[in-house]
Amino acid sequence: MELNREHFRAIIYYNFQRQLWQQECLAELLSVSGNEAPHQTTISRWYGEFKRGRVSLSDDPRVGPPKTAVTQENVDAVRKLIIEDRHHKAARVNWCQNTLDCFNSGNSKNVYSIVSGDESWIYCEEKQTKVIRSRSVSKKMVATFLSKASHIATIPLNEQRTVTADWYTTICLPKVITELRKINPERRIILHQDNASSHTAQKTKQYLTEENVELLDHPPYSPDLSPTDFFNFPKIKNRLRGQTFQSPEEAVDAFKNAVLDLPANEWNKCFENWFERRQMCINFRGVYFEKQ
Numbered sequence: 001m002e003l004n005r006e007h008f009r010a011i012i013y014y015n016f017q018r019q020l021w022q023q024e025c026l027a028e029l030l031s032v033s034g035n036e037a038p039h040q041t042t043i044s045r046w047y048g049e050f051k052r053g054r055v056s057l058s059d060d061p062r063v064g065p066p067k068t069a070v071t072q073e074n075v076d077a078v079r080k081l082i083i084e085d086r087h088h089k090a091a092r093v094n095w096c097q098n099t100l101d102c103f104n105s106g107n108s109k110n111v112y113s114i115v116s117g118d119e120s121w122i123y124c125e126e127k128q129t130k131v132i133r134s135r136s137v138s139k140k141m142v143a144t145f146l147s148k149a150s151h152i153a154t155i156p157l158n159e160q161r162t163v164t165a166d167w168y169t170t171i172c173l174p175k176v177i178t179e180l181r182k183i184n185p186e187r188r189i190i191l192h193q194d195n196a197s198s199h200t201a202q203k204t205k206q207y208l209t210e211e212n213v214e215l216l217d218h219p220p221y222s223p224d225l226s227p228t229d230f231f232n233f234p235k236i237k238n239r240l241r242g243q244t245f246q247s248p249e250e251a252v253d254a255f256k257n258a259v260l261d262l263p264a265n266e267w268n269k270c271f272e273n274w275f276e277r278r279q280m281c282i283n284f285r286g287v288y289f290e291k292q
Contacts, residue, residue: 003033003036005059006057006058008029008033008037008038009046009057010057011025011028011029012025012029012038012043012046012047012050013046013050013057015028016046016047016050016051022040022043022044022047023040025043025047026040026043027284027285027287028287029043030287030288034288088219088220088221088286089285089286089287090286091219091220091286092219092222092225092281092286093281093282093285093286095217095218095219095222095225096219096225096278096279096281096282097278097282099216099278100275100278100279100282103275105275105279106271106272106274106275106276110188110190111148111271111275112147112148112149113187113188113189113190113214114147114148114190114191114192114216114271115145115146115147115152115176115180115189115190115191115192116145116146116147116192116193116226116227116228117143117144117145117146117152117176117191117192117193117228118143118144118193118194118226118228118229118233119141119142119143119144119157119163119196120141120142120144120228120233121139121140121141122139122140122141122142122156122237122248122251122252122255123138123139123251124138124139124140124245124247124248124250124251138247138248139248140156140157140248140249140251140252141156141157141161141162141163142154142155142156142157142252142255143155143156143157143163143168143172144228144232144233144259145176146227146228146232146267146270147267147271148267148268148270148271149264149267149268150264150267151259151260151262151267152176152179152180153175153176153179154252154255154256154259155171155172155175155176156249156252163196163198164198165197165198165201165203165204166203167198168198168199168201168204169203169204169207173204173207173208173211173213177189177211177213188214189211189212189213189214190213190214190215190216191208191213191214191215191216192216192218192226192227193215193216193218194218194222194226195217195218195220224277224281224288225274225277225278225281227270227271227274230273230274230277231270231273232259232270235262236255236258236259237255239258240254240255240258
């Protein structure tokens, strides 16, 4: 649902009627709409307007029809949106608390058994040639997996453009598990992944059971709580920014090399930060704390 200015004002009005502090109102708006949310000064202004008895959500027209008042229908729609968002925030908090307890706030030796993975597009701005005078942009998707101790594997999608359960269980995960068991054949493996359909498919679940791989779930819509999303992909892509490549395959090779160049302590710091983020999420009651 795309929210316009009157929708945002209805949320502000609803929170005003609930007697929420302005900062609490801002936190809810940020969790619903991120960077599209109104600024703190806008919330403060409308709190002042409602306090003075205003019931219109529309801008003051110079000449035009009567102002649109706050309706119960608008308030009910906004209430539903906020309730749904509360369930989402509660799921984030519960996941963070459960994993902090399970892994002793990151101090358990079992943290070294966690392997976190995800997929992302690697974009390639191809080098200009004598034949082709303009640059073109192409892309290739890669899956990458990391642990507290090291990078485990980066696997490109060579024959297809989307991740399917078939590719995930016959090409991607077997390579990851093979790399892990080269290090230690008896190693316990706890796979952390998001809720993409290829990750949650019955075929994937069956494969993980057969390989004796434990699954660590992930709260929906929470890239701020995924190591690949808040650390690996942005860090490596930033290193590649501004470079040009002859092909998507060359861009993927550059991505792999940049990952391998990271010192081992970077992965350790990443996982430490991961557990710190869990506590921050709890402290902010499930709100996307990076927006604060």
